Amino acid sequence: MTGPGVKTAPEMGRQRPTLWRRLTGRGSDRPLRLLRSASIRFAAVYAVLLALSGFALALFLWYETAGLLDRQTEAAIRADAQGLSERWEEGGLPALVMTIDDRLAQNVDDDAIYLLVDAQLRRIAGNLQRWPQGVTETNAWYELPVQRAGIRSLARVQRFDLLGGFHLLVGRDVRVRAQLRNLLTDAMLWALVIVVALASAGALVVRGLFRRTLANISHTSAAIAAGDLGQRVKLSGRGDEFDQLAETINDMLERIGRLMDGVRQVSNAIAHDLRTPITRARTRLEDAALHAGSEAELRAAIERAIADLDGIVAVFQALLRIAEIEAGSRRSAFTTFDLAPVLADVGELYAAVAEERDIEVSVDAPPQLPANGDRELIQQAIANLLDNAVKFSPQGGRVTVSGAASGGGVTISVRDQGPGIPADELSRAGERFFRGEDARSTPGSGLGLALVQAVAHLHGGTLRLDDAAPGLAAVLLLPQANPVAAQPLDPAGPGT
Amino acid sequence: MNAMARAASLAVLGSFVALGPFGVPLVNGQTPVEQVTTDTPEYCLHLLQRLRQIEQTRPAPKDVSYLSDEGKLMCDHGQIRAGITRLRRAMQIMLGPAER
Numbered sequence: 001m002t003g004p005g006v007k008t009a010p011e012m013g014r015q016r017p018t019l020w021r022r023l024t025g026r027g028s029d030r031p032l033r034l035l036r037s038a039s040i041r042f043a044a045v046y047a048v049l050l051a052l053s054g055f056a057l058a059l060f061l062w063y064e065t066a067g068l069l070d071r072q073t074e075a076a077i078r079a080d081a082q083g084l085s086e087r088w089e090e091g092g093l094p095a096l097v098m099t100i101d102d103r104l105a106q107n108v109d110d111d112a113i114y115l116l117v118d119a120q121l122r123r124i125a126g127n128l129q130r131w132p133q134g135v136t137e138t139n140a141w142y143e144l145p146v147q148r149a150g151i152r153s154l155a156r157v158q159r160f161d162l163l164g165g166f167h168l169l170v171g172r173d174v175r176v177r178a179q180l181r182n183l184l185t186d187a188m189l190w191a192l193v194i195v196v197a198l199a200s201a202g203a204l205v206v207r208g209l210f211r212r213t214l215a216n217i218s219h220t221s222a223a224i225a226a227g228d229l230g231q232r233v234k235l236s237g238r239g240d241e242f243d244q245l246a247e248t249i250n251d252m253l254e255r256i257g258r259l260m261d262g263v264r265q266v267s268n269a270i271a272h273d274l275r276t277p278i279t280r281a282r283t284r285l286e287d288a289a290l291h292a293g294s295e296a297e298l299r300a301a302i303e304r305a306i307a308d309l310d311g312i313v314a315v316f317q318a319l320l321r322i323a324e325i326e327a328g329s330r331r332s333a334f335t336t337f338d339l340a341p342v343l344a345d346v347g348e349l350y351a352a353v354a355e356e357r358d359i360e361v362s363v364d365a366p367p368q369l370p371a372n373g374d375r376e377l378i379q380q381a382i383a384n385l386l387d388n389a390v391k392f393s394p395q396g397g398r399v400t401v402s403g404a405a406s407g408g409g410v411t412i413s414v415r416d417q418g419p420g421i422p423a424d425e426l427s428r429a430g431e432r433f434f435r436g437e438d439a440r441s442t443p444g445s446g447l448g449l450a451l452v453q454a455v456a457h458l459h460g461g462t463l464r465l466d467d468a469a470p471g472l473a474a475v476l477l478l479p480q481a482n483p484v485a486a487q488p489l490d491p492a493g494p495g496t
Numbered sequence: 497m498n499a500m501a502r503a504a505s506l507a508v509l510g511s512f513v514a515l516g517p518f519g520v521p522l523v524n525g526q527t528p529v530e531q532v533t534t535d536t537p538e539y540c541l542h543l544l545q546r547l548r549q550i551e552q553t554r555p556a557p558k559d560v561s562y563l564s565d566e567g568k569l570m571c572d573h574g575q576i577r578a579g580i581t582r583l584r585r586a587m588q589i590m591l592g593p594a595e596r
Contacts, residue, residue: 104534105543105587110577113532127534149535149577 039210043203050202054195058188066181073156073172074141080112081160081170088162096168097125111173113146113155119165128169135159135169144171154178213242217249229257265432270319273433273446274312281308311445318447322432325377325454334459339371339410342379343403350386350399358396361386365403371410372480373459378412381455384448385414385474391444392418392472409461409479417471426465452476535580540571543583550590560586 080103087099100114104127115126123130128146135142135157144155157171216234223231232253233246281304288301347363354361371378382401389399397417404411421429425436430453433446449463452474456463461478533539547564550556556564563586570579 102591105546106584106591107534108581108584108588110535110581110584127532128530129533130530132530133528145529146532147529148532152529 039207039214042210043207046206047199047203050199051192051196054192054199058192058195062184062188066177066184069177069180070156070174073174073177074158077156077158077170077172081158081168084168084170085160085162093124093164093166100125110148113144113157113169113171113173115169117167117169119167121167124166126169131167131169132157143174146173148173217246220249224253229253229260262432270433274315277308277312281305281312284308315445315447318445318451319432322447322451322454325451325458328458331374331458334373335375336370336372337375339369339378339403339412340365340367342375343369343382343401343412346379346382346386347401350383350390354390354393354399357390357393359390359393360398361390361401362398363401365401366405369403369405369410370480371478373478374455377455377458378478381452381476382412382414384452385412385476388444388448388474389414389416389418389472392416394418397471406477407479409477412476412478413473414476415468415471415473417468420467420470420472421465423467426467429465430463449474535577537571537576540567540576540579540583543580543587544568544571547583547586547590550587554590556586557589560589563589 084096084099088096091098096116100116104112104114113126113128115128115131116124117131118124121131132142132144135144136159138159138161140158142157142159144157146153146155153173153175155171156174157169160168160170162168213236220231220233232250235243235246237243284301285305288298288305292298292301343363343365347361351361386399386401393399393416399417400413400415402413402415421436425434428434429436430449432450434450435444435446449465453463456476456478459478461476464475464477466473466475544564544567547556547560551560563582567579567582567586570576570582572579
């Protein structure tokens with residue numbers, strides 16, 4: 001059947017109530033945000049925990065107050081019944097009847113309930129007219145509606161069965177206690193309502209706080225992803241876990257910024273500093289091609305160009321070496337070794353070179369100097385320092401290499417008597433391709449100290465450049481990663 | 497919440513509703529209200545008679561006479577519960593504290 005207002009089966013099948021679609025996410029092209037939201041989950045956990053805590057507290061208070069009243073009543077009834085039982089055992093039925101009568105006669109509080117009946121439930125003694133319906137079990141508590149002088153009340157009673165088929169009912173009027181219990185119950189229920197309301201409000205606050213904090217981090221990350229590397233996550237100043245997370249992210253961003261600056265700097269330096277030798281090699285080859293008069297001249301020009309290109313290759317190799325060191329992959333090759341022979345070997349090698357310029361190289365180190373790290377890299381770092389010291393020492397000067405254990409680590413110092421580094425250039429001396437004003441006339445690529453810096457950082461140590469007055473003191477501090485007290489030293493190091 | 501936990505929660509809630517707090521069976525609303533027989537004028541007379549019987553066996557202190565007279569007066573004037581309370585106090589004095 002078709003017509004206006006009549007939906008077809010497919011149309012009916014496609015339609016869903018809006019609320020249903022929002023709750024289940026069916027038929028919607030948006031994700032089920034509410035239940036998937038972490039802030040909603042946190043808020044819900046907070047609300048549930050608070051409500052449960054409030055409920056537990058209310059239960060405890062209820063048990064301690066209204067429950068205590070009930071327990072007191074039950075204890076009084078049991079004690080009363082125990083006394084009656086003893087009278088029954090001592091004097092039988094007549095004694096029990098008289099005792100019940102006496103107790104009722106002295107019940108000034110007017111709250112006692114007694115009823116003694118025979119096997120046919122005929123009343124023998126007590127202040128109830130008949131055995132109440134529903135009171136069938138012994139050792140069970142019953143709450144019985146009673147009427148006293150026209151006023152309706154409530155009694156808590158228990159049944160006791162006696163020998164001979166007699167049944168005894170003992171109880172207490174609990175109307176006042178019941179009223180108090182109702183008051184307490186009402187108060188507890190209202191308290192629970194308030195707790196639920198507070199939990200809901202608190203959950204909203206928690207959710208808002210959570211969302212605001214994460215939004216801060218999220219916005220900053222989005223801005224950085226868009227290219228604004230200067231953005232940083234704001235700190236609240238409270239020093240809490242969110243601030244710690246923000247600080248960690250900011251530290252990471254700082255490091256990324258430095259690395260990118262380093263890359264930019266290296267690219268610029270490569271373009272600037274390597275263009276010169278490449279251009280020189282090209283010019284020499286071009287000149288030789290155009291103007292060389294003989295094969296010997298041509299060969300000499302080619303050899304000079306090869307030397308220039310070798311220098312360029314050496315620079316790239318040094319750059320790659322520094323990159324490898326900074327990547328940290330060499331840390332897996334760390335081992336404990338004796339640094340003393342390394343100092344002696346490097347000192348001996350450069351002593352031979354320094355002798356040509358009448359420069360004295362001395363090594364001052366203990367017989368054994370345990371160190372932990374990459375032996376080859378540390379050796380290269382010392383060689384770089386010694387190379388610089390010899391290069392910049394005046395003729396007849398002195399270079400001192402010393403090594404000592406200090407503060408659980410190792411200190412390696414190389415001192416020369418050269419011109420040193422001006423104070424305003426000291427902080428930049430470890431940068432790639434940096435050449436001080438006084439060093440521009442000296443051969444070198446400006447990567448030596450950068451490599452030493454990278455080796456120091458890899459080992460968790462530092463490179464410090466001090467004014468030796470005169471000259472420069474380069475101090476390489478390497479911490480001890482592992483205690484070496486009882487470990488045998490490997491003078492050869494890894495890979496030998 | 498899995499099926500078992502849900503069933504257990506419902507069972508606890510149901511027992512709470514059926515038994516009331518602390519599992520005390522409630523004699524339901526259909527049960528007739530039981531009359532307590534010790535809040536009636538007849539019981540007032542019964543207490544007075546008992547007091548008179550006891551007074552015959554030993555002398556009554558002044559308090560007992562006062563309380564019993566006052567109790568009788570109150571019962572006569574329709575203040576049954578108050579009168580019975582005074583007579584019970586008199587009985588307490590005459591008999592001593594009730595054994596429990």
